Amino acid sequence: MSNAFIEHEKIAETKNATEHAKDTAMSNGALQSLSGGDINVEHVKLNGTSPSDPTNTQSGDEIKEIPQSKEELATSHKTDTITNKTDEVIQESIENVAEENSSEKTDESDKETPRDEWTDLLGSGVIMKKVIIEGKPDSRPERSEKCIVNYTCYLEDETVIESCGNFEVYLGEYDVIQGLDVSLGLMNVGEKCRLKIQPRLAYGSIGLPPKIPSNTTLIYDIELVAVEPEPNADTLSIQERKILGNKKKERGNWWYQRGENNVAVQCYRRALDYLNEVETSTEKGDGGGATDAELQVLLENRVSVCNNMAAAQIKMEAYDQALTSLQTVLTCQPDNVKAHFRKAKVYIGKNDLPVAMRCLMKAKELAPNDADIQKEINHVSRMLERQKQSERELARRMFNGPQQQQQKEAKNTRGVASKKKSKQGSKVGVWATLGAVVAVGVAGLVAYRFKYV
Structure with a gap:
């Protein structure tokens, strides 16, 4: 070669x-x-439109709160x-x-x-x-x-x-x-x-x-x-933005139902990229723009995404981010019951129970027959009562502590003096007894000597 x-x-x-x-x-x-x-x-589903996709069983508007045990959450989050x-x-x-x-x-x-x-x-x-x-x-x-x-x-x-x-x-x-x-x-x-x-x-x-x-x-x-x-959201029509945004929202809902809250939040954020507010009319080739009705639908979809994202953020204990999402909802829809209810959940997580109760009372005012709201009100009421008892006990200890300490010290002082006096008295008794014994002995000895002398 x-x-x-x-x-x-x-x-x-x-x-x-x-x-x-x-x-x-x-x-x-x-x-x-x-x-x-x-x-x-x-854990991701490939085809979101297949019959086996759980998102087909939902309306796509709001996610449902599903109670989970700590073990289930730990498993789903593992x-x-x-x-x-x-x-x-x-x-x-x-x-x-x-x-x-x-x-x-x-x-x-x-x-x-x-x-x-x-x-x-x-x-x-x-x-x-x-x-x-x-x-x-x-x-x-x-x-x-x-x-x-x-x-x-x-x-x-x-x-x-x-x-x-x-x-x-x-x-x-x-x-x-x-x-x-x-x-x-x-x-x-x-x-x-x-x-x-x-x-x-x-x-x-x-x-x-x-x-x-x-x-x-x-x-x-x-x-x-x-x-x-x-795709560039700025160049899409309102209808195209709504379709893409809702697909991302439904995907986020699916992840939320599986307990993958972090992934769900990312999907919701991506949905907002398409559903965010339109500052100018979206022009099409035929010169048509967005109508007020189309913009209203886009707004409602955006509010729904923010509400769902707040639910996932609460599960993640990202309370400040959840408050931001809920504030967006309440700015657009001040009477949104779910937003007030979830805002109460945020303040419960932050241990601000009075504010949580105010949010719950507002939600109850808007939905007086909602059993979940009433259940949460009862729960917060019990927490408030326990909190008040703890505060009263703390105040009692703070104000009564010095007086009790003085009383305890005085009692200890009296006890020491009594023990000292008792000890001194016992010593005198011992010496008196010893002296009497010696005197009796001496007297007996003297009597004996005189008797036999």
């Missing part, structure tokens, strides 16, 4: 290793941009953390690729052949990927861009869960399970692949009854058909 050919092979190996290192770094960058750092395990690949792992991957290239030479046609092996996207086996058809190079989607995908979801026994074509996913916005969201960020346009996603980045321990049991691994055959830019 000529020296020139050997030199050419070495250059090719170095190039392949460099390209692999670049792809690995880009993968880690994509994961970092999607999750903002560590990837938290979330998540795992998957860290990004370290430099050592990246270097090891580069060395592995170099070894493979040195032992196996491929031409251009071989590079275009679909890969048969599984690729571990995160290095922990949580997401495994097998490329079926390569996509267009350097065409990966960015965060918040709209991805058009075709997919089929299976269980491991090949049972089909659902299948959908031209499904729209806004990358990194919790529209799909997180494992799928991460994988989409690492796909090129036109790429087809099979994904195997572990429960931690699928539906977790909750599952999606009745179709998906808890702790179930899912298989996806997915194709990234196209990528479109992130």
Whole structure:
């Protein structure tokens, strides 16, 4: 083999290793941009419009308060953390690729052949990927861009869960399970692949009854058909903004029902990006603008989102943020019963019971027959009574403390004096007794001597 050919092979190996290192770094960058750092395990439903989606059973206007035990909340909030690949792992991957290239030479046609092996996207086996058809190079989607995908979801026994074509996913916005969201960020346009996603980045321990049991691994055959830019709310019509905003709100409601309050808040914030106040009329090609009726509907939707977001923030004990959300609601709708009720919840959490009671009385005035409001009033009344008793006890201790201390000290002083006097008296008695005994003894001795002298 000529020296020139050997030199050419070495250059090719170095190039392949460099390209692999670049792809690995880009993968880690994509994961970092999607999750903002560590990837938290979330449970996301892929198709929000499927019959199995719980959001179809709701009106979409308001979320319901579902009481949960501490154990259930702890379970629903239990998540795992998957860290990004370290430099050592990246270097090891580069060395592995170099070894493979040195032992196996491929031409251009071989590079275009679909890969048969599984690729571990995160290095922990949580997401495994097998490329079926390569996509267009350097065409990966960015965060918040709209991805058009075709997919089929299976269980491991090949049972089909659902299948959908031209499904729209806004990358990194919790529209799909997180494992799928991460994988989409690492796909090129036109790429087809099979994904195997572990429960931690699928539906977790909750599952999606009745179709998906808890702790179930899912298989996806997915194709990234196209990528479109992130929609600009300022250029959308009122109707388009309402549709997108309500979809984000319903997604937030779904997350809230699963106990994922932090994710729900993020969805609600994204909904507000589309539903926020329109300062100028939205012009269309035909010259038409937003009507007062359309703006009123947009306002009502925005108020509903803020109210729901406050409920999630209260669950997170983010009371100041919840007050801000509720103030937005009450500014637009001063007689909103749920806002007054949730405001009372905030002040209960902040232990400001008098203000909480005023909020509850306002809510009762607006809805006199509401059983939940009356129950909360009774609860706060008991808390206020206990608080007053504690305050009275504290005041009693503060004012009576010095007097009681003086009385205690005087009592102790008298006790000491009495003990001292008693001790002195006992000593005199001992000496008197001893003297009497001695005197009797001396008298007896004298009498004896005179008797026998």
